Amino acid sequence: MPRPFFIAVLASFKGNNKMTTQPYSVFYKVGRGWLMLAAALLLGGCGSSNPPPKTEAATILPQAKAISAFTLSRGPEKTFDDENLKGRWSLFFFGYTRCPDVCPTELFTLAETLRKIEEKSDTAQEKPQVVFVSVDPQQDQPEAVQKYVSFYHPEFIGVTGEQVAVDKLARSMGAIYERAYFLNGKALIFDPEEGAPEGLENSYLINHSATIFLVNPEGKLHAVFSSPHMSDTIMKDLAAIQQSWG
Amino acid sequence: MKTNFYRVMGALLLMATSSIQAAGLMVSDPWVRAAPPNAPALAAFMTLENHTNSDLALVEVRTSLPVARVELHRTIMADGMMKMVQQKQMPVAAHGSLQLKPGSWHIMLIGPKEVPVMGDSVALTLVLSDGSEQKITAKVRKGNMMMKGGHNKMMHH
Numbered sequence: 248m249p250r251p252f253f254i255a256v257l258a259s260f261k262g263n264n265k266m267t268t269q270p271y272s273v274f275y276k277v278g279r280g281w282l283m284l285a286a287a288l289l290l291g292g293c294g295s296s297n298p299p300p301k302t303e304a305a306t307i308l309p310q311a312k313a314i315s316a317f318t319l320s321r322g323p324e325k326t327f328d329d330e331n332l333k334g335r336w337s338l339f340f341f342g343y344t345r346c347p348d349v350c351p352t353e354l355f356t357l358a359e360t361l362r363k364i365e366e367k368s369d370t371a372q373e374k375p376q377v378v379f380v381s382v383d384p385q386q387d388q389p390e391a392v393q394k395y396v397s398f399y400h401p402e403f404i405g406v407t408g409e410q411v412a413v414d415k416l417a418r419s420m421g422a423i424y425e426r427a428y429f430l431n432g433k434a435l436i437f438d439p440e441e442g443a444p445e446g447l448e449n450s451y452l453i454n455h456s457a458t459i460f461l462v463n464p465e466g467k468l469h470a471v472f473s474s475p476h477m478s479d480t481i482m483k484d485l486a487a488i489q490q491s492w493g
Numbered sequence: 494m495k496t497n498f499y500r501v502m503g504a505l506l507l508m509a510t511s512s513i514q515a516a517g518l519m520v521s522d523p524w525v526r527a528a529p530p531n532a533p534a535l536a537a538f539m540t541l542e543n544h545t546n547s548d549l550a551l552v553e554v555r556t557s558l559p560v561a562r563v564e565l566h567r568t569i570m571a572d573g574m575m576k577m578v579q580q581k582q583m584p585v586a587a588h589g590s591l592q593l594k595p596g597s598w599h600i601m602l603i604g605p606k607e608v609p610v611m612g613d614s615v616a617l618t619l620v621l622s623d624g625s626e627q628k629i630t631a632k633v634r635k636g637n638m639m640m641k642g643g644h645n646k647m648m649h650h
Contacts, residue, residue, distance in 0.1 A: 347534035347567045347602075350577040351526055352595045355635065391531055398529035423574060430563075432579045454576040474575070475596070 288439065299347075300491035304472050305484040308391040311467035315419040319380065319408035320389035327378070327406045332466035336375035337488065338380040338481075341422040343383035343453050344395045351399075353457060354379065359478035374402075375461075381407035382417060382424045383453055397462050418469055424455035461485065515556035516546035518585065518621060525602070526595070527617045532608050535560075537600040537617060537631055538593040544584040550582040551591075553620035554600050561604030568596050577601075581624065593634055609633045 299307040303457060314329060321327040338357060342350035346381045357377050379396045383389040384407045392405035417424065428435035428443055428451045435450065437443060443450070457474035459481070470488060472481060497513070516553055523539035543549050549569045552564045565580040575596075593599050609615055613633040620626050 275549060344529075344531070345533040345575075347528075347532075347536040348566070348577060349535070350533075351528060352636075386533075394531050395529045398532075402543075424572070427576070429579065433582070442520050452577050454572070454574040456573055457570075457575045 267452050295355060295489055296479065300487040302470070302484040302487055304477070304480045305461065305470040305488065308468060311463055311469050313467050314414055314462065317408075317412055317416045317419075319406040319412060319416070319474040321404060321406045322393045323390045327404060329466055332462050332464075334464050336373060336485070337379060337462040337483075338375050338377045339420060339422075339462060340378070340458075341380045341382050341417055341420075341424065341455060343381050343384070343455075344387050344391060346453070346455075347453070349457055350379075353459070353474075353476065354396060354399040354403070356478050356481070357459070358403070358483070359361045360481045362401065362479055363397060363482050364485075368485075373489055375485065376404060376487065377402070379402045380413060380416065380422075381405070382413050382422075382455060384408060384413060386449055420460045421471070422456050422458060422460070424453050426451040426453055455488070461488065497566060506637065518543055518549055518619070518625075518627060518630050520619065520627065523617065523629050525609065525613075525631045526609050526636045527611045527633050527634045530608050533604065534649070535602040535605055536595070536607065538636070539629070540592050541583070541585045542590040542614060543587055546587050547623075548584065548586050548620040550584045550607065551619055552582045552622050555618040555620070556602060557616035558602060558609065559606040560602045564601045565595065565598075566601045567598050611635065616649060 271398045276326035299309075314332070316329045318326050318328040334343070338360075340350075340353050340357065342353065344350070349397040361374060361377060364374050369401060377396075377400065379392065387407050389405075389407050392407050394405075396403035420433060428437070428447065430450060435443070442448070457476075459472040459476060460468060461470040470484075472484070503595065518536065519542040521540045521542070523537065525535055525537045528535050538553075541551065551565065556563060565583055566577050567580050569576050569578055570577055580598075583593070585593055591598060602615075615631045615633065618626055618628050619630055
């Protein structure tokens, strides 16, 4: 039974992908269709025996998905890798620090989620670690990413790394993003093979998915929260998932 | 010459006064979202209400804050991604309103020399399509996303 259920959910995600409003075209893609196909194959492939806990916003994967091994930088010296995911729940968000609207909104919601869990008096809830991955290592230094996220919550973890490493982790979870280049407010078109024209290498914004990914204490992708996000809902869904994990 | 000078000044004064009165754009709840000290970009939000019989648009914003530049943007969901799209103007229809809010229309303050902190005031000058200007003060505060359906989830701390 879980299989058709999940495919329906996946289809509803895909419903958002209509190419309706796209005033500027986009030139650098991190294989989106490819990801969807891979996700469909991986997720549709196997079923689970236990019924999933009831959640409001979280889509629980019928079978937790292994994340490919990774090593990213946390601050100037520390690293953050797949071993850091073991033994605790993790919430992941992919963004970049030059993002003025979506990332601050998401980080604020995630900080609010943690604070609500901290303030919970009736039943203690295990606090997840929150990891913000900058998909823009070209302009985000690891220490800047950490400083940026610490503003929202002192326990937030900000990481980035080699573009290929970041891309690999994002692909493994199903996060999507692309660089869109602009010159004087107009879309800049060039052959991605040749790269951006000289002097305009940093004239881009990054379009990205606003999904929050939940990784379980085995280090596997367990559920996804698609936007918009509410801290109360994330907190409650997380609690339900944690309880069923037992 | 002198008479002419006063006439011109008088006319200018009259124009200035009338433009403020005729602007008819009501700005409410202007705010700049509190951001990390190293934030490369900030966002300003507000509600614009047009009480005139003609369509208006916000075409430019200037700020007292030392920034590299100011741009008008709109966040849209397309292709499964959130995209920021620069706008030439923000339209406010006659007797209509436009809400600048997280996840939607916003004024982007790019490259601030220093990031203002909670409680600070940021002076903004709104330039409208009819040539009028309006000076406003936006408070810096923390903020959250507006939910679909207009349910405001702004947080005050």
